Amino acid sequence: MVLKFMGSFTQQEPIPEAAIEAAIAVMRHGRLHRYNVVPGEIAETVLLEQEFAQSCGAKYCLAVASGGYALSTALRSCGLEHGDVVLTNAFTLAPVPGSIQGAGGKPIFVEITKDLVLDLDDLQLKIQSTKAKFLMLSHMRGHLVDMDALIKITDEAGVQVIEDCAHTMGANWNGVPSGRSGVVGCYSTQTFKHINSGEGGFIVTDNAEIMAQATMLSGSYMLYDSHLAGAPSNAFENIHLDTPNCSGRMDNLRAAILRPQLAELPSQAKRWNKRYYALEAGLSQISNLRLIARPKKEYFVASSFQFCLPNFNGVQMRLVVAGCDARGVQLKWFGANSPVGFTSRHDSWRYVDAQNLPNTDAILAVLLDMRIPLTLSMRDCEVISSIIKEEVEKIKL
Numbered sequence: 001m002v003l004k005f006m007g008s009f010t011q012q013e014p015i016p017e018a019a020i021e022a023a024i025a026v027m028r029h030g031r032l033h034r035y036n037v038v039p040g041e042i043a044e045t046v047l048l049e050q051e052f053a054q055s056c057g058a059k060y061c062l063a064v065a066s067g068g069y070a071l072s073t074a075l076r077s078c079g080l081e082h083g084d085v086v087l088t089n090a091f092t093l094a095p096v097p098g099s100i101q102g103a104g105g106k107p108i109f110v111e112i113t114k115d116l117v118l119d120l121d122d123l124q125l126k127i128q129s130t131k132a133k134f135l136m137l138s139h140m141r142g143h144l145v146d147m148d149a150l151i152k153i154t155d156e157a158g159v160q161v162i163e164d165c166a167h168t169m170g171a172n173w174n175g176v177p178s179g180r181s182g183v184v185g186c187y188s189t190q191t192f193k194h195i196n197s198g199e200g201g202f203i204v205t206d207n208a209e210i211m212a213q214a215t216m217l218s219g220s221y222m223l224y225d226s227h228l229a230g231a232p233s234n235a236f237e238n239i240h241l242d243t244p245n246c247s248g249r250m251d252n253l254r255a256a257i258l259r260p261q262l263a264e265l266p267s268q269a270k271r272w273n274k275r276y277y278a279l280e281a282g283l284s285q286i287s288n289l290r291l292i293a294r295p296k297k298e299y300f301v302a303s304s305f306q307f308c309l310p311n312f313n314g315v316q317m318r319l320v321v322a323g324c325d326a327r328g329v330q331l332k333w334f335g336a337n338s339p340v341g342f343t344s345r346h347d348s349w350r351y352v353d354a355q356n357l358p359n360t361d362a363i364l365a366v367l368l369d370m371r372i373p374l375t376l377s378m379r380d381c382e383v384i385s386s387i388i389k390e391e392v393e394k395i396k397l
């Protein structure tokens with residue numbers, strides 16, 4: 001009998017009961033807007049910001065409407081002006097170039113290495129050739145570049161680093177939480193990320209001016225003093241009448257859902273990684289398959305899994321994807337000519353000038369990607385690796 005996987009790659013765990021209770025309490029009192037509080041009340045959104053700041057050791061935190069909103073707001077708050085170049089990873093997700101474009105910047109892509117992180121040699125070349133002052137570093141699929149080496153390069157060149165931590169909430173490099181090496185860290189609480197409120201995001205920084213800018217931009221009216229993880233009042237004095245309100249606040253309902261999930265993140269991370277290591281052990285048995293090396297200094301939260309089939313051509317890649325799909329295993333291939341679902345690629349973002357990225361293209365041509373929802377059991381991980389093994393080994397090279 002042919003082994004088939006009957007589960008789902010897109011099914012999250014339910015929202016924890018404590019979060020449901022908290023959400024119901026907010027709905028019962030009806031004050032969903034973060035600035036609508038009764039005397040003595042501290043809004044759920046404010047508490048969430050305080051708890052998130054504590055969890056990653058940041059001075060300031062602002063909760064916003066989405067991860068993409070966090071990214072574009074961070075760029076604007078760092079002083080991006082219309083037409084400024086923003087360097088970013090050539091392998092990332094569409095909201096990243098979208099947020100650069102939306103903030104008025106010009107995305108220039110930097111090659112990735114075969115370990116799926118930013119290529120620091122190409123970064124140096126592109127800092128020199130473009131004179132860029134901003135790097136939006138995308139920790140795509142949770143892979144952390146050598147952060148010490150990166151910050152040395154960007155500090156020397158006077159480049160501000162904005163970290164896209166959509167896939168690294170809860171991760172760290174050598175003990176430094178992801179999002180805390182750059183000037184600003186941005187996170188997403190969209191359903192497929194590490195905590196789930198449907199949509200949502202965070203901006204963290206230690207820089208009071210940047211936090212004040214971001215807070216005004218997010219639409220705080222003149223109520224910024226109610227933030228507990230916000231910039232001090234004096235940081236607003238010179239800007240509160242000069243900064244546009246580009247509404248993108250988080251509301252108390254989503255904040256209520258997120259607070260219990262944030263508390264559980266460290267233990268959830270362990271559960272993700274247990275599944276990751278089970279899949280890794282299974283896939284390491286496959287000839288002609290290359291796993292992605294994970295450096296010792298990297299602590300990751302594996303909500304997804306990537307691997308390469310270095311000797312496969314496009315026809316063979318398609319056969320593997322189709323063979324696995326027929327048996328219930330959904331793999332995503334970033335090498336297809338037109339994007340499917342979430343798999344768009346630098347050349348699918350045609351609002352950006354076409355760029356030559358041969359190394360990234362060669363890597364994406366043989367890269368497969370799989371989600372790891374926490375609803376997968378350990379047995380599921382075994383079944384999935386067996387199916388991938390059979391489908392990969394079926395192909396005659």
Ligand SMILES: *Cc1c(COP(=O)(O)O)cnc(C)c1O
Nearest residue numbers: 066067068093095164166188190
């Ligand atoms: C999901 C994601 C974001 C932000 O997404 P939102 O849907 O706007 O919250 C940013 N970068 C990457 C790499 C992502 O996957």
